[in-house]
Structures are given as structure tokens and as C-alpha cells.
Amino acid sequence: MNIIKKAALYIARKKYCKSAIIERADLSAIREKPTMSMIVGLGLIAFSYAIGIPTVVAFGIFAASKGKPLLGAIGGVVIYAISTIMFFVGIWMGGKKYFLAFLRWAVRVILEKILGEDIRVLSEPGLDKKSL
Secondary structure, eight states, X not given: OOHHHHHHHHHHTXXXXXXXXXXXXXXXXGGSOOOHHHHHHHHHHHHHHXXXXXXXHHHXXXXXXXXXXXXXXXXXXXXXXXXXXXXXXXXXXXXXXXXXXXXXXXXXXXXXXXXXXXXXXXXXXXXOGGGO
């Protein structure tokens, strides 16, 4: 067994990964009706994209046309910081459930691809790591 498979098997034995594999984690949480918190969070994420780079560029052009580059440098950073804060608040409000569901599914799929048939070691009680 190569080193990548050994590392994947070690990781797959951890509680989080093992439960994701045994319970066949999927993306069904994404199909559920979103809560108001999720809607607001996803809205904040979308709005942060809208005010991020385009607003910084527009503010920079405005500052350059007025001949005050320092205003553009400081204002652009402030606007981008506000956009980033909105993005993270949006993720915290709306994306946590989706992110955790996606992460659990991705862990299962990646480990199954790497381990192939060796994944059975986790679910069958008679097998241990020396039987591989």
C-alpha cells in the first residue's frame, strides 16, 4: 500500500471521517427549505461581491479624477474591508449548514476515491489494519 493510501486510511479512521463514510454523507441538506438566516446570509454574500472590487475600482477612478490618490488608496481599502466583513458574516449566517454538509460529503467522496476497496476496513468489524 502506498503512502497516500496509508495516510488516507489513517484519516478515515478518525471519528468525523469514519461517520461520514459509514453514514454515506450526501448533499441532502441543500435540498431543504432555507431559513430566514440563510437567506439573509446568502444575500450578504451576494451583496459583498457587488460592492467589493467594482466599488473599489469606481472609488479609485473617482479619487484619480479629483487628483487625490491617497483618498483612493485609503478609501479602497476601507470599502474592501467592509465587503470582506460582509462576506464572512454572510458565510456565518447562511453558509454554515451548507458548508458543513458539503465538507462531510467531500470527505467521504475523496476518501472513497483514494481507498477504493480498502474502505471496507472501516465498516467490517472483522477486518483490521493488518489484514490489508
